[in-house]
Amino acid sequence: MKKRDRVYIIPTRYGLMYGAGTLICVLYGMVYANNLAYLLSFFLLAIFVIGMHQSNSNLKKLNLEKINFEPIAANSNDVAQIYIKSKSLDGHIKVYVKSKNNSDEFLSNIDQISESSMHVGKINIKTGERGKKSVPKLTVCSRYPFGLFYVWKNFKLNTQYYVYPKPEGSLPLPLQCQIGESVGKNKVHSGDEFEQHKKYQEGSSEKRVDWKAFARGRSKLIKEFKQNSRGDVELNINEINLPREQSLQQLSKWVLYCEKQNFNYSLDLSKFKINSGSGLAHKRRCLKALAEV
Amino acid sequence: MIDIGSRSFNLSLVFLIAINMLPHIFEYTLPVLLVGGACIIWRVLFEYQKVKLPVWPVKLVFVVVCLAAVYSQYGTIFGLEAGTAGIIMGVSLKLIDRNTYHDAMVVLFLVFIVLLTQVLKSQTLWITIFAVFDVIIITGLLLQIHSHKDLSFNPVKLLTTGTKLFLKAAPLMVLLFVVFPRLSYKLNILPGGDGSAKSGFSDSLDPGGISSLALSDKVAFRSEIIKGKVPSPADMYWRGATLVKNTNGLKWKTAKKLKGRKYKSNIVKGTSREPKNNDIVQKILLPARYNDWLFALDVPSYFKSEQDKPLAIMYQNNIGYFMKSDNETYSIFIAHSNLKSNMSLDIKEKNTYTQVPKQISSKVMNLVSELKNETTSVEQFSAKLLKHYQEGYNYTLKPPKLSVDQLEDFLLNTKKGFCEHFAASFSTLVRLAGYPARVVVGFQGGEINKYDGLITIKDKDAHAWAEVWSESKGQWLRYDPTQVVAPLRITLGGQAYHEMINDILNSNKEDESYWLNEKSKTNLLWLNQLDQLLVTASTRWTRFLSEYDRTKQIKIFDKIGIKNIRPAFLIIISLISFIMFYFWIKVNVFKRKKISLIDKCLNSIYMSLEKLKFDKKWNEGPETYFNRLGAKYPEQKSEINDLKNVLLVYKYSDQGCNKDEVNQVKLKFKKLKNKLH
Numbered sequence: 016m017k018k019r020d021r022v023y024i025i026p027t028r029y030g031l032m033y034g035a036g037t038l039i040c041v042l043y044g045m046v047y048a049n050n051l052a053y054l055l056s057f058f059l060l061a062i063f064v065i066g067m068h069q070s071n072s073n074l075k076k077l078n079l080e081k082i083n084f085e086p087i088a089a090n091s092n093d094v095a096q097i098y099i100k101s102k103s104l105d106g107h108i109k110v111y112v113k114s115k116n117n118s119d120e121f122l123s124n125i126d127q128i129s130e131s132s133m134h135v136g137k138i139n140i141k142t143g144e145r146g147k148k149s150v151p152k153l154t155v156c157s158r159y160p161f162g163l164f165y166v167w168k169n170f171k172l173n174t175q176y177y178v179y180p181k182p183e184g185s186l187p188l189p190l191q192c193q194i195g196e197s198v199g200k201n202k203v204h205s206g207d208e209f210e211q212h213k214k215y216q217e218g219s220s221e222k223r224v225d226w227k228a229f230a231r232g233r234s235k236l237i238k239e240f241k242q243n244s245r246g247d248v249e250l251n252i253n254e255i256n257l258p259r260e261q262s263l264q265q266l267s268k269w270v271l272y273c274e275k276q277n278f279n280y281s282l283d284l285s286k287f288k289i290n291s292g293s294g295l296a297h298k299r300r301c302l303k304a305l306a307e308v
Numbered sequence: 309m310i311d312i313g314s315r316s317f318n319l320s321l322v323f324l325i326a327i328n329m330l331p332h333i334f335e336y337t338l339p340v341l342l343v344g345g346a347c348i349i350w351r352v353l354f355e356y357q358k359v360k361l362p363v364w365p366v367k368l369v370f371v372v373v374c375l376a377a378v379y380s381q382y383g384t385i386f387g388l389e390a391g392t393a394g395i396i397m398g399v400s401l402k403l404i405d406r407n408t409y410h411d412a413m414v415v416l417f418l419v420f421i422v423l424l425t426q427v428l429k430s431q432t433l434w435i436t437i438f439a440v441f442d443v444i445i446i447t448g449l450l451l452q453i454h455s456h457k458d459l460s461f462n463p464v465k466l467l468t469t470g471t472k473l474f475l476k477a478a479p480l481m482v483l484l485f486v487v488f489p490r491l492s493y494k495l496n497i498l499p500g501g502d503g504s505a506k507s508g509f510s511d512s513l514d515p516g517g518i519s520s521l522a523l524s525d526k527v528a529f530r531s532e533i534i535k536g537k538v539p540s541p542a543d544m545y546w547r548g549a550t551l552v553k554n555t556n557g558l559k560w561k562t563a564k565k566l567k568g569r570k571y572k573s574n575i576v577k578g579t580s581r582e583p584k585n586n587d588i589v590q591k592i593l594l595p596a597r598y599n600d601w602l603f604a605l606d607v608p609s610y611f612k613s614e615q616d617k618p619l620a621i622m623y624q625n626n627i628g629y630f631m632k633s634d635n636e637t638y639s640i641f642i643a644h645s646n647l648k649s650n651m652s653l654d655i656k657e658k659n660t661y662t663q664v665p666k667q668i669s670s671k672v673m674n675l676v677s678e679l680k681n682e683t684t685s686v687e688q689f690s691a692k693l694l695k696h697y698q699e700g701y702n703y704t705l706k707p708p709k710l711s712v713d714q715l716e717d718f719l720l721n722t723k724k725g726f727c728e729h730f731a732a733s734f735s736t737l738v739r740l741a742g743y744p745a746r747v748v749v750g751f752q753g754g755e756i757n758k759y760d761g762l763i764t765i766k767d768k769d770a771h772a773w774a775e776v777w778s779e780s781k782g783q784w785l786r787y788d789p790t791q792v793v794a795p796l797r798i799t800l801g802g803q804a805y806h807e808m809i810n811d812i813l814n815s816n817k818e819d820e821s822y823w824l825n826e827k828s829k830t831n832l833l834w835l836n837q838l839d840q841l842l843v844t845a846s847t848r849w850t851r852f853l854s855e856y857d858r859t860k861q862i863k864i865f866d867k868i869g870i871k872n873i874r875p876a877f878l879i880i881i882s883l884i885s886f887i888m889f890y891f892w893i894k895v896n897v898f899k900r901k902k903i904s905l906i907d908k909c910l911n912s913i914y915m916s917l918e919k920l921k922f923d924k925k926w927n928e929g930p931e932t933y934f935n936r937l938g939a940k941y942p943e944q945k946s947e948i949n950d951l952k953n954v955l956l957v958y959k960y961s962d963q964g965c966n967k968d969e970v971n972q973v974k975l976k977f978k979k980l981k982n983k984l985h
Contacts (some may be wrong), residue, residue: 029413036417040424050853051431055424055439057484060890061477062447068893104911108455131911133927161450279663301812 022074023062024067030163037063063163070164073157076103077128077168079112082138082150084176086302088267089145091181097123097138099155103280106130109159116150118143119178121153142178145263147307150174177306184265188272189254212236247291248273248280267305274298315355317452318407320466321415322351324445325399328422331438332396339377340393341369347400354404360601361404370401392425401895412453416446430595433846442727444470461869483885489878490858511549511601513560513747513772514705514806515714515728528770529594530847531763536588541753541801545606545773545786546765548750550791552740554980556665557672557715558732560747563660586645593762593847594639603750604643604784614640621623640854653744653777661744661777667738669716676740686743687785690776693737694792697730703794705809727797730789731772748786749935753801755831759844769802796820800827898945905970906958913977930955947980 026034037166040056041252057164080098087093101107112123123138156167215224225236250269255262266282273280274293281291287308289301329344353359362370365620374397375385382390399418401925405411406518423442426435448470452459513601531546551560560964583589588605602611665868679696683689707725710717715736718729731747738745752771754763773788791798796812797805799820804827812823830836914924914933922940924933954973960967 016932029417030728032417035425036420043424043428047428048490048857049334049428049431050485050856051427051436051439052424053488054436054485055427055443057481057488058443058474058477059420060484061480062473064480064886064890065473065476065893068890102915162454 016129020076020168022071022166024071024164024166027158027162027165030066030165033059033063033163051054062161066161066163069159069160070166070217072103072105073107073110073159073168074168075156077101077110077155079153079155079170079172080133082172082174082176084174085141086177086179086299086306087210089141089142089178089181092139092141094137094139097136099125099136100127101128101132101134103129103166104130107142107157110155110157112138112153112155114153118150119148121151122305145178145180145306147177147303150176177303178258179302179306180263182264182268182271184257184261184268186255186257186265188248188269189250212238248278249291250280251283253283253285261265263305263308267302270298270301270305316461317449318355319352320445320449320461321412322348322355322403323448324419324442325403325415328399328419328426328442329396329546331426331435332392337377337381337393339374339381340396343374343377343397344400347403348685351403354712356905361406367401367405370404374398392422392429395422395425409453411447416450419446431850432595433842433849435557436849436853440474444474446470447473470532476893480885480889483889484882486861486864487878487881489875489882490856490861500904511551511562511914513558513732513749515558515725515732526767527590527595527843528765528767528848530757530843531593531605531754531765531870532591532761533763534589534591535583536586538756539588539605541755542798544752544763544801545748545752545771545788546603546751546754546769547606547608548601548603548747549748550775551747551749552660552663554665554736557668557713557736558710558718558729560715560732560735583644584646586813587883590643590645592643594641594643595850598965601641602641604641605645606748606750607784608643610644613639639757640851658744661746662739662742664736664739665715669713671720672737673740674717675738679737680741685780686738686741686776686778687780689741689743690738690785690787693734694787694789697734697789698792701725701730702791703797704813705806714796727772727790730793731774731922733858734787734789735774735776736964738774738776746775746784748773748775752788752798752800753805755801755803755804755840757840757844759841760847762844762847764840766803771802796823804830904964905967906955906965909970909973910955910959912974916981917984930959941984944980944983947983949974951980 024075037056037059040052040059044052044056072298078100080100082098083096085093085095087095096111099110099112107128108126110125110128112121112125114121120141121138122141123136125134125136128134150172153172154167155170155172156165158165212225212228213236215237223237225238228236248269250273252259252262252266255265257265266284269279270282274297277293279291279293280301281302282289287304288295291302323458325344326348329341333341350359350361352671355360376393378385378390378394379391384390385394395418399415399422402411402418419442423439427439444467451469451473452466467976549562552563553561555561587609590604592602592604594603602608604611610677679692680689683692702724703726704724707729708722710722715733718725719733719737735745735747749770749772751765751769751770752773754765756762757764771790773786773790775784775786777783778785788798794805800808800823807830807963810822811826817823832976861878862873865871910930917937918924924935928936931952934948934955938948938952941948951973954976958969
């Protein structure tokens with residue numbers, strides 16, 4: 016058996032209580048030659064065995080495939096996508112995924128995974144310090160069906176994730192241009208004035224598809240709008256007069272803000288420079304840089 | 309701690325505890341039931357957000373009060389009876405403790421323990437049925453709390469999942485029950501019956517003790533007449549304890565019970581004895597409620613445990629009481645009875661049997677001397693005394709309360725009572741006249757069950773009568789004053805008499821045949837028929853449970869050709885059945901979905917190719933999977949395509965495929981796989 020398929024099992028304290036109860040029941044049967052007590056204890060024993068077996072099979076052929084991360088803010092709660100694959104012919108019920116490394120806690124509570132399928136769910140992450148981190152050893156565990164046994168399976172994913180500084184700070188955004196001055200045109204997905212159609216690509220939001228056009232028989236198109244952008248923002252760590260960690264936090268806040276406002280922004284971390292841009296990929300790049308620096 | 313927020317789940321827990329209290333309801337005293345009831349009501353109100361759960365000082369007070377109540381009731385907080393009462397209170401208190409997962413689990417386990425205590429006390433059919441129902445609900449709830457997000461109360465689902473689990477557990481339960489080695493002797497290490505089991509039958513006489521019993525419809529014991537003539541109901545006197553100490557006119561007690569070493573030295577293993585000529589041989593099936601006393605037709609001369617258990621019997625001939633050891637849920641005894649027993653009295657015993665209370669009022673003494681006038685023997689005196697009872701005395705189950713001098717008040721003023729009053733006062737009067745006398749308590753009556761032919765004696769048949777020593781005949785003579793006060797009580801038997809007592813006392817009809825006719829009418833009612841049937845079934849089951857022991861085990865294995873089976877061998881068989889059960893579970897319990905042959909075949913293909921580092925992606929169907937396989941092994945592409953096409957047809961066409969076709973596919977794949985290596 017491969018190590019990652021190994022399922023570990025120990026009785027819970029209720030399991031121990033139950034086992035002791037069963038033993039007492041057998042003892043009473045012996046001492047008082049009481050056949051009904053024997054029957055009861057053999058029933059308890061059978062349930063114990065069924066519980067043990069079912070606990071074990073509840074995690075068998077279950078594999079933690081991967082976790083998809085977006086950069087996560089430090090000292091906060093966030094979720095990531097978790098992929099769990101079942102090759103078992105039986106379903107899995109009440110499975111938990113959890114970990115506890117030094118700073119970050121992972122926890123996912125899955126009610127059911129159907130047989131021979133891929134379960135895509137959420138895993139809650141409670142983050143600590145910022146940084147580039149590897150996913151800790153994750154434990155997939157369960158107490159199903161009777162809570163008498165605790166079964167678990169360990170997974171080590173070779174995945175890294177980024178925890179960027181917690182967005183905090185009260186400094187005003189450093190603007191290069193006067194507010195209201197139009198610098199360059201930025202094509203966005205929502206805004207004041209329709210500009211053009213763009214071909215639908217996988218991953219684009221369904222909300223932006225021009226369904227009216229689609230209904231008219233054209234292929235899926237995405238509407239793009241023209242918006243007056245407020246200009247390029249240069250975010251530079253050297254221009255912030257705060258301790259390093261606090262300035263990083265301020266920068267995180269600005270990055271998120273600029274992204275939300277559809278500004279073009281660049282990030283300068285003295286060692287590291289990201290040119291002006293916007294969009295999801297750009298934001299990710301900036302946040303990763305903030306996490307790692 | 310995870311809170312169990314679901315009201316319906318908590319209510320099902322409350323319901324579970326409530327039904328587990330039911331079998332105890334008649335056995336436990338008011339405080340236990342009050343605490344239980346109060347906690348249940350409190351919890352239900354809490355669930356509907358009418359009240360809060362108590363804070364810890366209040367809980368502490370509750371615990372102390374409960375312990376005190378148990379201690380005051382039983383004189384200890386250990387032992388079976390006291391322990392059970394304690395556990396019942398504990399589980400009730402747990403209800404108003406907290407509302408978490410942990411509490412729910414603890415409650416579920418405590419309920420198991422409560423059930424166990426119930427099982428230890430009796431092994432009747434009812435308890436068995438109740439236990440099955442109980443474990444079905446407990447395991448159902450245990451599963452529900454661990455598997456469903458939805459904890460709503462769904463009785464049908466609860467019962468079906470519970471029943472399924474029960475049936476899955478049943479094979480091991482039955483197998484182990486048959487083969488698990490039974491001990492050939494009894495251990496005596498655990499604290500057990502503390503001898504305070506309430507039987508309703510009391511071995512001391514204090515009028516009032518039997519009045520409540522007379523109304524209970526419980527089966528006291530059953531008897532099968534093996535040899536000899538079945539006596540008529542009026543002659544069925546089942547002897548229990550003999551009372552010799554007269555402490556106060558109406559109060560009678562047994563002689564000092566032997567305890568400790570003296571008691572143990574008197575325990576004998578009954579040796580076989582051939583019944584004498586006129587002996588009536590009976591088999592008595594006695595439940596555990598009667599801890600100390602054996603019952604048999606008057607006068608029993610010999611007892612033997614049917615199962616040859618050395619626990620058996622203490623038999624003191626002269627004083628005539630029998631005692632069996634406790635810790636049994638059911639005992640079966642053989643008894644030989646003979647209406648004539650030869651005994652003699654020595655001087656010491658004569659003193660014992662003529663002992664009278666120190667203070668007797670002059671009015672009573674006058675009555676005695678008045679009655680003794682003109683009589684020369686004890687027989688004459690007793691006959692005259694019976695006549696006295698015939699005039700002016702009345703039978704009632706609700707006698708008026710007697711003043712300080714109970715004997716005088718009863719004999720001269722109230723003149724109302726039941727068998728105990730009559731038997732006690734009769735014997736006292738005989739003693740006051742100077743003759744040896746004693747009181748016997750036991751049962752009178754009994755109905756023959758038409759389904760199994762056994763006699764059923766119920767608590768309603770409880771009775772007390774007097775015995776007087778006749779020097780001339782050299783034997784004890786039975787005098788039953790109740791017979792002259794309420795002759796119907798004896799002719800009809802306790803069960804029928806008490807059922808019809810209101811009619812009888814109100815109608816003034818004293819015609820025996822009329823009432824016997826009435827009795828046979830009620831016997832034909834379907835309810836009574838059903839009662840007889842159930843008593844039969846219950847007896848069979850209880851006998852099976854109490855008789856299945858090492859001897860039976862040996863017999864069973866003898867039948868299948870294994871002679872003299874040894875416990876070690878039985879342990880091995882138990883282990884084998886345990887392992888067999890494990891594998892049975894593996895193949896049987898987890899087939900939640902039946903999958904088609906072709907899916908099975910496909911799965912095995914995926915699995916075996918995985919070993920060649922070719923994993924099936926979770927989002928691809930068979931077609932893309934085989935296309936990808938073809939791309940990986942271009943040389944075998946045509947073969948792969950063939951296989952794919954066949955599989956796709958089998959999987960998606962309407963007619964499906966049969967076993968042979970699947971086997972051919974498997975064969976094809978096997979050949980292909982060899983090439984892929």
